[in-house]
Amino acid sequence: MGGAVLVVQGDGEEAEGLCGSAGYRVVHTIRQRSLRGQKYGIGEGGLESLREAASRHRPDVIIFDGMLKPGQNYNLATELKTEILDREALILAIFERRASSSESRLQTKLAQLRYEMARAREKVRLASQGEQPGFMGIGKFGVDAYYDDIRHRMHAVRARLAKAGRQRELHRQARRRAGLRTVSLAGYTSAGKSTLFNRITGEEADAGPELFTTLSTTTRRARLGGGQFLVSDTVGFISRLPAYMIDAFRSTLEEIAHADAVILVVDSRDAPDAARAKFSSCVRTLAELGVGRERMAYALNKSDVAPDPSACLGLEGDWRCARVSGVTGEGVEDLGRAVARVAGGPSCW
Ligand SMILES: Nc1nc2c(ncn2[C@@H]2O[C@H](COP(=O)(O)OP(=O)(O)OP(=O)(O)O)[C@@H](O)[C@H]2O)c(=O)[nH]1
Ligand SMILES: [Mg+2]
Structure with a gap:
């Protein structure tokens, strides 16, 4: 380290x-x-x-x-x-450290190129003043070639991501034909989405104390109560993330946009100020993805180690809320009922 x-x-x-x-x-x-x-x-x-x-x-x-x-x-x-x-x-x-699937590597690459592009203009300006090492004496031709190179690489990455996106769309259509309803877990990084996902689906998706443990979407069928849902685990949010980074991860986040219900996972261990800031940052990001509050249920997670944060988040008495623990499984059935109600159709968890 x-x-x-x-x-x-x-x-x-x-x-x-x-x-x-x-x-x-x-x-x-x-x-x-x-x-x-x-x-x-x-x-x-x-x-x-x-x-x-x-x-x-x-x-x-x-x-x-x-x-x-x-x-x-x-x-x-x-x-x-x-x-x-x-x-x-x-x-x-x-x-870069965490991207393990080919799609998340492409998304990371795209974000890196956008970062580089945003800085290209300033670099070129510094270079023209002879202040940027490795960029000395760059002429107009060199500057154009530099921009073109970034642009070409972005184009290639976008094309590959679009192909992966079409594949996802086909999967979504197949699910719709099969009449399967979809639920996505969303929330701030480290809120416990993967732990809850594992609890709900009986899976073993990576979960851990590091931030951004999950970078790509995993979807599993879960039989809960009487019915079938497709549940997706997704990349976590973080505040002050520039729009282009969200955009780079759009294909993964699209899973959230298309879901019948979104479970917003909240870390109940956060202090009130942090909890409120993270919650509103998540609600804002979801709104940017086209998910309104009417499509959300709230999992107030880590109930085994933290008090109820609903009052502090303005969610007291809200039927969309359930206090849960991804570790012990407490409250998961209540959450299922809320989710089924949000998703519409028969209550089957
Ligand atoms: N005590 C307790 N710890 C939990 C609970 N759920 C998750 N954790 C812990 O919180 C940390 C983050 O959990 P993850 O499930 O990886 O969180 P995530 O939201 O998927 O995080 P990213 O993928 O990084 O965005 C891990 O150390 C978990 O063990 C819970 O209900 N109770
Ligand atoms: Mg995760």
Whole structure:
């Protein structure tokens, strides 16, 4: 595991989780009120603390839990002689480590190319000022070739993803013909979707404390109560994820968009503020995918170790809610009834 110095704006717990999932051990944390400094993202005082931390801990990377402009990234790396990762690059690093199916690898590749493209303009500007190593003396021809190369690679990846998407569509049609209703598990990363999925379907999908354990969709038939459902486990959400990353994972997330019901899994262990922030970020992301509240049921998960968060989320007494534990199985039947009601048709869990 590489050592990292972490720069955060909030309490930093999630950022630390992200670092761990990307394979970095945080050796020192610096708190900043904002990333508004022009040249470095941080002010002079922050830069001084970073200089000190960098020379004391000699980290492999310095990680910013925020977005840096390419110019700021370059200035920091030059000044501190250490590799700099911002939040987007960190999440991409996790995706790269975790992507195991060919579709999730393609989706990760697409997100990386979009990241590169967004920075291409700034890189070219720096290059023309002779400030970007490896880009010295690049002429117009070189710049065009650089853009074209990224564009071509994006095109190729998109074409392959589209093919996988058509395959999925065929599967969906077959399910519809068979009269099978579909349920997708959605929610913040690490809320416990895969654990609940395993509990409901008797499967053994990967589940673990790292963030983004699941990157591709798994769908299984589950016989619950009297009827059949197709249940899908999906990639987790995270706040402050740029639209292009959601877009890159669209083919996986489409499974959610087409589901008859979506189970929004909530981690009841979160403190009230974090719980509310994550919940609204999930509801927003689902809305962007075309899923309204009328299609949702709520699994207030980890009831074996945490109190009921429904009041704090404005869900008190809501029939769509069930307190559940993916670990013990408690409440799963109640959840099934709520889901069946949301999905319509006979209640069969
Ligand atoms: N105590 C307790 N722990 C749980 C429960 N459900 C999940 N966990 C733990 O929470 C962590 C995350 O669980 P996962 O099922 O991998 O979560 P996920 O939502 O699929 O996460 P990603 O795939 O990373 O988005 C694991 O360490 C689980 O053991 C539960 O009901 N009770
Ligand atoms: Mg998972």
